[in-house]
Amino acid sequence: MKRRSNLIEVDGDNQDSFEQILKANLSKIYKQSEMYKNTAWYRSIxxxxxxxLKEDKIKKIHxxxxxxxxxxxxxxxxTQVLLRRAWKVKGKLGGDGKWVVEIGDPIPEATPTIEVADIVESKDQPIVTRRNTRVNLEWRIRNLPYPIETYSISANNDERCIIVRTTNKKYFKKLQVPELDRLGLQLEQGNIQSSHQFQTLIIMYKKPQPLLDMEKEWxxxxxxxxxxxxxPSDCKTQ
Structure with missing residues (x-):
């Protein structure tokens, strides 16, 4: 029985053309992966x-x-994971203002400020906190006792947010995703996963590759x- 060879012979000209196409495609992929460098957010940081300031295994950048x-x-x-990001917001009555947390646990206040002294938050009200892992953006919404099948979680690019609602119409929330907005990236429904335990709804959004690339380089x-x-003393307390 004769064996037929499946090898394809490529002459010199075709090989040069193939290598040029390959290099062009690789260059295109490389440029796309670094598009974040052209964003206003990247230039600003x-x-x-x-x-x-470095304390043990924690590095703080002001x-x-x-x-x-x-x-x-x-x-x-x-782990090279961002644990907390907070912004200093000026108070309505002037002064130094306070720190508002974007990612991480809220900063406890020793004494209520004048602006929030009259506002008492019920312990039973749903509370949203942000988390960040190497591969996911996370939201944890505590004090939600309903089973997992009660929740509808959808990506809404018109409003640039993730919308959480319950079938019993007892909870509705719009979750902003500033990390994607800053890079001009669209929300993808397929990147959303969720779980529910201990009366806490956990929403995970898989980080797109441009965000992963930017975080690694940064x-x-x-x-x-x-x-x-x-x-600055107010940074040490964060």
Whole structure:
């Protein structure tokens, strides 16, 4: 029995053409993966004045932007995961203002401010907190006792948010996704997963590749910011 060879012979000209196409495609993929560098968000954090404080396995970065806004980030040095991001918001009555948490647990206040002194939050009300892992953006909504089949969770690109509602019409919430907005990325329904335990609804959104690429590179960039001994006192308390 004769054996037939399936090898395809490629002459010199065709091989050069194939290599050129391959290089062009790889270059296109590389440029797409770094499109985040052209966003206003990336340019703003690059240009921001930065200082660093390292405590054990936690690295804290304080940013001061050109528009006088301030931001603090906390990273786990071992996992390279962002644990907390908070923005300094000026108070309505002036003064230094307070820190508003975007990612991580809320910052406990020793004494209520004048602005919130008259507002008492019920312990039974649903409370939303943000988490961040290496591969997912997470929201945890506590005090939701309904079973998992009660919840409808949908990506809404018209309103640029994830909408959570219950079939019994007892809960409705719009969850903003600033990480995607800053990079100009669309929400994908297929990236959403959820679970429910201990009266807590956990919503996970799989990070798209451009966000993963940016986070990886930015952590490397932050290594260039040398830790200092002294940092603004309000940053140390975050």
């Amino acid at each position: 690059v240009d921001a004045e930065k200082s660093c 940013y001061k932007f050109d528009d006088d806004k301030e931001m603090v980030e906390e990273y786990n040095v071992d 952590f490397e960039e932050l290594k260039k910011v040398k830790p200092i001994k002294d940092m």
